[in-house]
Amino acid sequence: GRLQEAVACYERLLQLTNIEEQYPSLNFLNSMIECYLRLDHPETALLLAESLLVRFHDTALHKSLLDIQAEPLYRLGRFEELEELLLQRRADQLSGAIDGESRHWGVICGSLIIEFRQPDYARFCSEIQRARMYVFQGSCSKRSSSRSLDEQLGTYENRYDQVLKLHIIQEFAKCGHIMHTLRTLQKGQRNDELITASTVIVDLQKLVTNMNARLEVLQPNAATIEPILSLRRILLKEMRRTIDEINWEKIDDDE
Numbered sequence: 001g002r003l004q005e006a007v008a009c010y011e012r013l014l015q016l017t018n019i020e021e022q023y024p025s026l027n028f029l030n031s032m033i034e035c036y037l038r039l040d041h042p043e044t045a046l047l048l049a050e051s052l053l054v055r056f057h058d059t060a061l062h063k064s065l066l067d068i069q070a071e072p073l074y075r076l077g078r079f080e081e082l083e084e085l086l087l088q089r090r091a092d093q094l095s096g097a098i099d100g101e102s103r104h105w106g107v108i109c110g111s112l113i114i115e116f117r118q119p120d121y122a123r124f125c126s127e128i129q130r131a132r133m134y135v136f137q138g139s140c141s142k143r144s145s146s147r148s149l150d151e152q153l154g155t156y157e158n159r160y161d162q163v164l165k166l167h168i169i170q171e172f173a174k175c176g177h178i179m180h181t182l183r184t185l186q187k188g189q190r191n192d193e194l195i196t197a198s199t200v201i202v203d204l205q206k207l208v209t210n211m212n213a214r215l216e217v218l219q220p221n222a223a224t225i226e227p228i229l230s231l232r233r234i235l236l237k238e239m240r241r242t243i244d245e246i247n248w249e250k251i252d253d254d255e
Contacts, residue, residue: 046072
């Protein structure tokens with residue numbers, strides 16, 4: 001109810017805004033797109049982001065608006081486009097076109113998903129550490145902000161958001177470790193005798209138990225729960241696909 005009311009208000013305000021006189025704030029545009037994402041309408045969120053990019057192509061908002069496409073893209077499973085977006089962002093960062101010291105949370109999650117889907121576990125672990133660093137330093141947020149670090153992290157709400165992001169990164173790390181084990185089994189390159197089908201089952205059971213326990217302590221609202229569930233669906237779907245590709249009968253014979 002409230003999210004739908006918020007969307008209606010944002011849309012009306014955008015219609016009333018004369019962009020020739022004054023551009024809407026980046027916070028306003030981010031919040032509008034986040035409402036659609038929390039309502040589980042990633043298609044609408046992406047269409048809106050793309051239309052805003054066209055509308056503000058020749059303004060200072062353009063580069064920042066690129067980042068807010070990341071979450072809709074990974075929510076829709078459009079990983080090739082997501083990777084292109086991240087490559088473009090990296091090029092802009094190297095050229096100095098954008099600030100390399102801060103990252104949109106959607107970009108952080110998008111980068112983790114891309115590395116999670118790749119077989120290079122060392123690179124994935126490096127991306128995990130980089131994501132944690134951004135959160136610890138307070139240089140990642142759902143939206144760009146001109147406020148000081150103390151102002152951004154000084155409230156309970158923002159501190160809670162920071163802890164929540166660290167929990168999400170930890171789930172990425174746990175899923176990544178299990179995925180690495182699954183890929184090792186898939187390739188038949190078990191140098192470690194402790195890696196067996198039984199250990200994978202135990203790890204998966206622990207993962208699910210921890211995920212369920214984490215949901216019990218989270219604030220029971222769509223803005224908190226929905227982003228976590230959407231990321232979990234992506235990670236678990238990738239893991240399930242890998243599990244289905246493994247020849248478990250051969251592994252059982254080897255054990």
